[in-house]
Amino acid sequence: MSSTAVLVATLTERPSEEELARLSEHVEILELRADLVGEVEPEWLRAHFRGELLYTLRSRAEGGRSEASLERRHQRLIQAATRFDLVDLEVDRDLDPDVLKAVPASTRLVSWHGAPGTLGELQSIFARQSAEEARYYKLIPHAAQPGQEVAPLALLHSLGRDDVIAFATGAIGTWTRLIAPRLGAPLVFGSANEKPAARGQPSIEQLIVDYGLPALPEVGRLYGIVGTDVAQSLSPRIHNHAYRQLGIEGLYLPFHVEAFGDFWLEVVESGTFGELGFELEGLSVTSPFKRVAVAVGGAVSPLAEWTGSANTLFKQEGVWQADSTDGIGVTEPIRRQGVRLEGRSVAIVGAGGAGRAAAAALRAEGASVTMVNRGSERGRKAAADLRLPFVALDELDPGPFDCLVNATPLGRQDDDELPFEPDRLNPVAIVVDLVYRRTGPTRLVQATRASGRIAIDGREVLLYQAIPQFRLMTGQEMPEAESRELLGLEARA
Numbered sequence: 001m002s003s004t005a006v007l008v009a010t011l012t013e014r015p016s017e018e019e020l021a022r023l024s025e026h027v028e029i030l031e032l033r034a035d036l037v038g039e040v041e042p043e044w045l046r047a048h049f050r051g052e053l054l055y056t057l058r059s060r061a062e063g064g065r066s067e068a069s070l071e072r073r074h075q076r077l078i079q080a081a082t083r084f085d086l087v088d089l090e091v092d093r094d095l096d097p098d099v100l101k102a103v104p105a106s107t108r109l110v111s112w113h114g115a116p117g118t119l120g121e122l123q124s125i126f127a128r129q130s131a132e133e134a135r136y137y138k139l140i141p142h143a144a145q146p147g148q149e150v151a152p153l154a155l156l157h158s159l160g161r162d163d164v165i166a167f168a169t170g171a172i173g174t175w176t177r178l179i180a181p182r183l184g185a186p187l188v189f190g191s192a193n194e195k196p197a198a199r200g201q202p203s204i205e206q207l208i209v210d211y212g213l214p215a216l217p218e219v220g221r222l223y224g225i226v227g228t229d230v231a232q233s234l235s236p237r238i239h240n241h242a243y244r245q246l247g248i249e250g251l252y253l254p255f256h257v258e259a260f261g262d263f264w265l266e267v268v269e270s271g272t273f274g275e276l277g278f279e280l281e282g283l284s285v286t287s288p289f290k291r292v293a294v295a296v297g298g299a300v301s302p303l304a305e306w307t308g309s310a311n312t313l314f315k316q317e318g319v320w321q322a323d324s325t326d327g328i329g330v331t332e333p334i335r336r337q338g339v340r341l342e343g344r345s346v347a348i349v350g351a352g353g354a355g356r357a358a359a360a361a362l363r364a365e366g367a368s369v370t371m372v373n374r375g376s377e378r379g380r381k382a383a384a385d386l387r388l389p390f391v392a393l394d395e396l397d398p399g400p401f402d403c404l405v406n407a408t409p410l411g412r413q414d415d416d417e418l419p420f421e422p423d424r425l426n427p428v429a430i431v432v433d434l435v436y437r438r439t440g441p442t443r444l445v446q447a448t449r450a451s452g453r454i455a456i457d458g459r460e461v462l463l464y465q466a467i468p469q470f471r472l473m474t475g476q477e478m479p480e481a482e483s484r485e486l487l488g489l490e491a492r493a
Contacts, residue, residue: 004214005181008054009192009204012036020048023192026208029054029086031189033197034076035066042083052085054109062090062113063142063169063198078102086136091129100132108134113169116141116148122155126164136163136187143168146257147266149176156183157276165189171231171256174200175224178211178253182219183276200256202231209486210237211251212244222278223473224253226263227286231256232438234459235284238466238483246476250281260289264296282314282473284466287409290324290353297322307360308385309353311465314473323472326354327361329465330405330432333456336492339430342366345400349373349393349419350407351382354434358405359386367403372396374408396420403430411435411442411458422448432456439488459487 008029014037015023023030031054032040042053057076058064068076074096080087081103088109089095095110110129117125122139129137143149152166153176165185167176177200181188190204191197207213225235231254239252257263273280285293293310294300298319304310310322334341344367348359351373363369363386371386373379374393383390398404398420410416412435422431422444431448433441436458441449448455463483470478484491 003216005188005216006186007204007207007214008187008189010189010197010201011040011192012195012197013193014040015192017048019192020045023204024048024050026214027051027204029187030192031056032084033058033064034080035059035064036197053083054086054088055080055084056088058088058113059090059093061092062111074099081107088138089134091125095132105133106135108132109136109138110134111138111140113140114142116143116145116168117151119151119154119158122151122166123158126155126159134163136165138165140166141168143170143173143176145266146172146259146262147270147272149173150267150270150272152176153179153183153276156180156185160184162186169198169200171200172258174202174231175253175255177202178251179276179278181213181216182251188213200231210234210240212240217244218249219251220278221248221250221281222253222273223250223280223282223284224255225284225286226255226257226260226289228256228258228288230254230286233286234436234438234462234487235466237486238463238478239470241482241486242470242476242478243474245479245482246474248474248476250474255283257289260292260296280315282312282469284469285311285313287352287354290326290357294322296320303327303357303360306386307353307356309356311353311357312469312472321472324353324357325465325468325472326357327364328468329461329463330358330434331361331365332464333460334403334430334432337430337454337456339403341403344368344402346370346403346405347372347391347396347398347401348405348407349396350405350434351375351379352407355405355407356382356386358407358432358434359388362403362405363388370401393419398424398429399426401429402426403432405432405434406444407434409435411444412437414443416443418444418447422451422453425451425453427453430454430456432461433458434461436462457489459489463487463489 007027009023009027010031028051035058091112149168167180190207236252243250290309299321301323304322304324311326312323346367346369348355349372359369370389371383406419445455
């Protein structure tokens, strides 16, 4: 297997000259999705991009937008053959004698995109594809349920070839795009910008910065983050960087999950990873699955059991352990501000797993904690479980509190309402936002800092819960200074 993958940047809109020049640094193939962008002069692309050019006219039948007649479609493919280095031919509609005559085998990428299927079904499709000589073969089923994303990886494993690209589309399938090159897939597709060509497609920037591509160091152990909104998580960035720095043969993946139980049964406990030659060793768990993570743990830490919430699952002597590092993610950055929590009054806004863990950790530091939640029933139950007072969100007066923690999902979008108004805080109050954005602070953090008060960015919370989590999963220490830089945080003095 090659020690590097070939990155393919997919154009979903017309790029600027600067974007093309920037892509040339790491990308070897530029894919023009003509069904999305229209026809762009390849000569202009070559003037600003030094790699190869791939022409793709994805049909509506295979998830694209082209509705050209078969005759017109074939005319466009034949024209592209004289001007592009690679031409995508759909196995179900493009293996026409005239097209095959015009498109040399060395420039063909024979593709198929369709519904999820078994390994046997994918093998049958590949048999049809490989009947025609080509430079590459591409098989991409869509995954809508846990377990459906595994078949293309099993295909790669069974074939053992270096000219077959296979992974699953859809949010569920994102992680398969990152495992595929470790099983022989020669190309890795990423969007040229933040607009993906298909759901689940990472950007080229994410592939490089978060996953270390195009380099393909040896990987034996797998880790990952499980949740309903993991595509923009920064956890892969800092965990994967730490593996590379420490020489750990690991890869940290994004597992988009709608139903944790299905994922656990169909992917984790099915033996999938072992059959592919990997071992799943640890998982970061995000809302809304932190409570169920406690239930699947063969052993549960006292803290996770007390709060009924775990953000970390890791294997120890073959047994899955459940633990929580959410609390230290809140207390540690406060402590580093030089603030003592003992005797301070704290409001936790949000009664989910992260809010519960934060409340428990802050109370353990001697703070006087109040649970706050929009839904009274859930909030009252969390407060009762932790033996804390409760206040409904619409009745919250933030003025008396020394510290307020936003443990709600609010804040990722610019138009999200604020969980409370910073101007109503007391002058020396601290705000901790558990929400973060990939670049820059949230609106709550910005508004709090603009009011002259201290605000702790969610990226800092992420860092300080990730450090002990990394230790639990690997037994080693995450490099803190480098991780801060990767998260876009200022260096500590």
